[in-house]
Amino acid sequence: MGYKITKKENLSAIDFFMEVEAPHIARSWKVGQFVVLIPDEKGERVPMSVYYADDGRIGMFLRRHGITTFKLWYEFDVGDEILSITGPLGKPIDVKYYGNVVFVSDAVCAQAESYATLKAMKEVGNYTIAIQTFENAANVYPEKYLAKPVADEHYLTTEDGSVGIKGHYLDVLKELIEKDKVDIVFGGGKLGSLKKLAELTRPYGIPTIVTVRQIMVDGTGMCGSCRVLYDGEIKFACRDGPMMDAHKIDWDDAIKRNARFAEQEKIARERYLAKLREKGVI
Amino acid sequence: MARAKPKLIKERVPTPEVPVEERVRSFVEVNLGYDFASALKEAERCIQCPPEYAPCIKGCPVHINIPGFIRALRENPDNPDEAVKNALRVIWNDNTLPAVTGRVCPQEEQCEAPCVMGKVGEPINIGKLERFVADYARKHGIEEALLREFMGGNGGMKGKVAVVGSGPAGLTCAGELAKMGYKVTIFEALHKPGGVLIYGIPEFRLPKEILEKEIAKLRELGVEIKLDYIVGKTVTLEELLEEYDAVFIGTGAGTPKLLNIPGILLDRIYTANEFLTRINLMKAYLFPEYDEPIAIGKKTIVIGAGNTAMDAARSALRLGTEVTIAYRRGREDMTARIEEIQHAEEEGVKFEFFVNPVEFIGDENGKVKAVKFEKMRPLDERDSRGKRKIVGTGEYITLEADTVIIAIGLEPNRIISEEATGLKTNSDGTLVVDENLMTSIPGVFAGGDAIRGEATVILAMGDGKKAAKAIHNYIQAKKANA
Numbered sequence: 034m035g036y037k038i039t040k041k042e043n044l045s046a047i048d049f050f051m052e053v054e055a056p057h058i059a060r061s062w063k064v065g066q067f068v069v070l071i072p073d074e075k076g077e078r079v080p081m082s083v084y085y086a087d088d089g090r091i092g093m094f095l096r097r098h099g100i101t102t103f104k105l106w107y108e109f110d111v112g113d114e115i116l117s118i119t120g121p122l123g124k125p126i127d128v129k130y131y132g133n134v135v136f137v138s139d140a141v142c143a144q145a146e147s148y149a150t151l152k153a154m155k156e157v158g159n160y161t162i163a164i165q166t167f168e169n170a171a172n173v174y175p176e177k178y179l180a181k182p183v184a185d186e187h188y189l190t191t192e193d194g195s196v197g198i199k200g201h202y203l204d205v206l207k208e209l210i211e212k213d214k215v216d217i218v219f220g221g222g223k224l225g226s227l228k229k230l231a232e233l234t235r236p237y238g239i240p241t242i243v244t245v246r247q248i249m250v251d252g253t254g255m256c257g258s259c260r261v262l263y264d265g266e267i268k269f270a271c272r273d274g275p276m277m278d279a280h281k282i283d284w285d286d287a288i289k290r291n292a293r294f295a296e297q298e299k300i301a302r303e304r305y306l307a308k309l310r311e312k313g314v315i
Numbered sequence: 316m317a318r319a320k321p322k323l324i325k326e327r328v329p330t331p332e333v334p335v336e337e338r339v340r341s342f343v344e345v346n347l348g349y350d351f352a353s354a355l356k357e358a359e360r361c362i363q364c365p366p367e368y369a370p371c372i373k374g375c376p377v378h379i380n381i382p383g384f385i386r387a388l389r390e391n392p393d394n395p396d397e398a399v400k401n402a403l404r405v406i407w408n409d410n411t412l413p414a415v416t417g418r419v420c421p422q423e424e425q426c427e428a429p430c431v432m433g434k435v436g437e438p439i440n441i442g443k444l445e446r447f448v449a450d451y452a453r454k455h456g457i458e459e460a461l462l463r464e465f466m467g468g469n470g471g472m473k474g475k476v477a478v479v480g481s482g483p484a485g486l487t488c489a490g491e492l493a494k495m496g497y498k499v500t501i502f503e504a505l506h507k508p509g510g511v512l513i514y515g516i517p518e519f520r521l522p523k524e525i526l527e528k529e530i531a532k533l534r535e536l537g538v539e540i541k542l543d544y545i546v547g548k549t550v551t552l553e554e555l556l557e558e559y560d561a562v563f564i565g566t567g568a569g570t571p572k573l574l575n576i577p578g579i580l581l582d583r584i585y586t587a588n589e590f591l592t593r594i595n596l597m598k599a600y601l602f603p604e605y606d607e608p609i610a611i612g613k614k615t616i617v618i619g620a621g622n623t624a625m626d627a628a629r630s631a632l633r634l635g636t637e638v639t640i641a642y643r644r645g646r647e648d649m650t651a652r653i654e655e656i657q658h659a660e661e662e663g664v665k666f667e668f669f670v671n672p673v674e675f676i677g678d679e680n681g682k683v684k685a686v687k688f689e690k691m692r693p694l695d696e697r698d699s700r701g702k703r704k705i706v707g708t709g710e711y712i713t714l715e716a717d718t719v720i721i722a723i724g725l726e727p728n729r730i731i732s733e734e735a736t737g738l739k740t741n742s743d744g745t746l747v748v749d750e751n752l753m754t755s756i757p758g759v760f761a762g763g764d765a766i767r768g769e770a771t772v773i774l775a776m777g778d779g780k781k782a783a784k785a786i787h788n789y790i791q792a793k794k795a796n797a
């Protein structure tokens with residue numbers, strides 16, 4: 034048992050790409066759905082967006098965040114097996130003709146989704162626009178991993194202006210909206226930006242569907258860890274999402290809940306980094 | 316001349332337990348069970364009611380021949396291996412997971428409730444005897460030999476069956492079908508099999524090692540288990556029906572009910588499922604040795620009074636917090652097993668009765684700091700389940716808590732029913748089945764919590780077994796007509 038890693042590549046100063054053999058998931062995955070993986074016996078279950086599902090394999094972008102993603106980066110190579118990968122989870126998004134479709138992204142999971150979503154949207158005839166934001170030049174992905182090939186218009190921005198347009202996707206999107214060419218916005222990434230995104234598109238009445246990233250355990254609706262307030266009701270991000278109407282989410286609560294284990298995560302991360310230093314790996 | 320009547324021994328032979336001081340900081344199993352000598356002594360107390368009358372058999376949801384296994388146990392006092400083998404054979408006829416049921420069944424409401432000995436003294440300790448037989452057999456390699464005896468199989472030639480979910484219902488259904496000669500594949504959503512037994516019930520009540528051994532027996536019978544497989548997502552029910560002759564759905568009741576009151580999103584308010592899954596399945600009690608975190612404060616309130624509440628409370632205690640169980644009804648209405656309630660009390664869990672939560676109060680960082688309750692008053696009237704009705708008094712109390720665990724119940728998830736449109740459900744999400752446990756889709760059967768809402772391990776197993784027979788009849792009839 035186990036699932037073989039078939040490709041692995043560094044993407045930037047903080048993110049990397051990994052492909053895992055998972056035919057059971059690849060055959061049924063649809064845009065908008067995610068997977069949950071566990072590196073090893075002592076590992077935790079972590080949700081991941083899917084960059085592509087192809088030929089029995091799942092491609093993912095991972096950020097070196099904490100213990101799990103560090104482990105995957107430092108201890109697992111092509112040919113090694115991870116303990117578990119489950120999916121596809123969550124609800125697919127409605128892939129159909131909308132007109133001008135924009136995908137905005139400013140963090141790892143959303144960069145993967147940007148490519149996957151726009152590819153599907155372009156196939157059904159939409160005009161596709163990608164706005165991909167990175168913190169700085171060191172974090173920008175190699176060209177082949179950007180959403181460029183599937184976007185009719187592609188904007189790359191860095192928050193410090195070191196590459197591409199200086200600014201955030203919010204700035205570029207605002208201009209596009211003012212030019213009157215946005216029928217629907219999809220997006221994901223930092224929750225704080227998503228809150229601002231919701232506020233930006235709301236007055237224009239532009240439908241805005243985004244990944245509601247929450248801390249998950251099972252990912253199937255069994256534990257209630259990922260609960261959010263949606264239109265005044267409790268919903269589970271894993272089961273009822275993860276892509277949901279940004280205008281209906283209580284973002285302040287969602288942001289707070291996603292920081293629940295900050296103290297524990299720090300302990301785990303520090304301990305792991307100390308171990309790596311001891312071994313001379315870093 | 317009148318024969319001397321055997322002397323009735325009124326008191327049970329006790330089973331040793333790990334002392335409270337030792338166990339409240341560890342997840343080791345609390346009850347240590349009988350050894351052969353003490354099991355024999357307890358078995359001797361049984362007056363051997365005739366099987367057609369024996370009330371214990373009637374009280375058991377799967378009608379284990381209880382006097383029969385007890386007799387087998389005492390027939391070979393000088394050969395424990397033989398005694399246990401014979402007793403296990405009797406039990407296995409009706410129940411293939413005795414190491415589990417001997418630990419988690421609410422015996423006091425089932426087999427032990429009507430036991431004749433209970434009229435003159437304490438009922439026979441049937442649960443602990445069952446557990447002894449299972450544990451002894453496992454430790455002494457007796458199961459393997461017996462397993463061969465039970466294998467009537469013909470290498471899966473009778474047909475192929477898919478079982479969805481690896482809880483007690485699915486495991487039992489799979490085991491029974493494998494014994495009859497079917498090729499069985501279990502599909503399980505999680506990365507470990509066992510259902511609630513693995514993710515819900517803590518190690519101090521049901522050691523994982525025992526469960527793993529029980530599941531290994533199934534694999535020996537030829538059952539294949541596909542983990543990380545969600546039926547309705549990874550594979551559809553329709554696809555399963557194309558490949559298999561029949562399907563059994565044993566997906567349980569895994570969706571937690573939440574309290575729809577202010578403050579429910581505050582930090583450190585867990586559902587019992589999240590709390591127990593982090594601890595049991597992911598071993599968060601061993602953090603940071605294991606990666607899964609759990610955040611817990613100094614004062615925990617657990618809301619509810621079933622087994623789930625007791626498990627959550629006692630797990631929290633072991634993580635080093637004070638624990639109070641808050642229940643809106645009275646002590647006599649608690650639904651947990653008596654043994655668990657007693658263990659919780661001994662270990663220092665406190666109880667607040669007749670309080671109903673109305674609000675969670677948070678601090679400036681968004682963490683819970685107190686729970687506001689309305690005080691409740693019992694009425695003389697009883698509801699359909701025989702519980703006294705309660706009404707609010709309009710008086711409130713606030714209890715401090717920096718961690719809250721909600722254990723007010725579960726309902727079935729709708730993963731399969733949402734995907735498979737022909738599958739009929741009741742309003743609470745349970746699947747509609749006929750008297751043969753067949754759902755609204757021909758060839759698809761269901762049992763356990765998926766059809767009952769929340770029930771028990773033994774009822775789920777009973778369903779699994781009943782469904783296995785129905786599946787066998789269904790497939791054979793279909794083949795005969797083909």
Ligand SMILES: Cc1cc2nc3c(=O)[nH]c(=O)nc-3n(C[C@H](O)[C@H](O)[C@H](O)COP(=O)(O)OP(=O)(O)OC[C@H]3O[C@@H](n4cnc5c(N)ncnc54)[C@H](O)[C@@H]3O)c2cc1C
Nearest residue numbers: 079080081082095096098099100101102142247248249298
């Ligand atoms: C639907 C969804 C899709 C995601 N897609 C991606 C992706 O494509 N690439 C990627 O790198 N990350 C993705 N994430 C986040 C990813 O799950 C976390 O990065 C991962 O859990 C980090 O684990 P860690 O041990 O490395 O870091 P930690 O130090 O444990 O956590 C770092 C941060 O990750 C988040 N996080 C931690 N545990 C979980 C959890 N169990 N569930 C959700 N978030 C958690 C928290 O915000 C935390 O602050 C996604 C999350 C969700 C919910």
Ligand SMILES: Cc1cc2nc3c(=O)[nH]c(=O)nc-3n(C[C@H](O)[C@H](O)[C@H](O)COP(=O)(O)OP(=O)(O)OC[C@H]3O[C@@H](n4cnc5c(N)ncnc54)[C@H](O)[C@@H]3O)c2cc1C
Nearest residue numbers: 480482483484504510511515546567622763764770771772
């Ligand atoms: C904490 C707790 C303590 C309990 N204590 C006791 C006790 O002491 N005694 C007692 O008798 N009862 C107890 N119960 C109740 C008992 O555990 C359940 O009644 C019993 O487990 C039900 O068995 P089941 O096989 O129907 O479902 P479950 O045990 O719930 O198993 C269902 C399985 O199906 C899987 N699944 C769900 N959906 C899918 C899908 N779409 N595809 C694939 N797999 C799927 C789940 O992951 C799970 O593994 C307790 C319950 C809880 C929660």
Ligand code: SF4
Nearest residue numbers: 361364371382430431
């Ligand atoms: S009712 Fe009690 S005494 Fe009678 S057979 Fe059953 S266990 Fe023995």
Ligand code: FES
Nearest residue numbers: 252254256257271
């Ligand atoms: S992750 Fe458990 S309910 Fe969503």
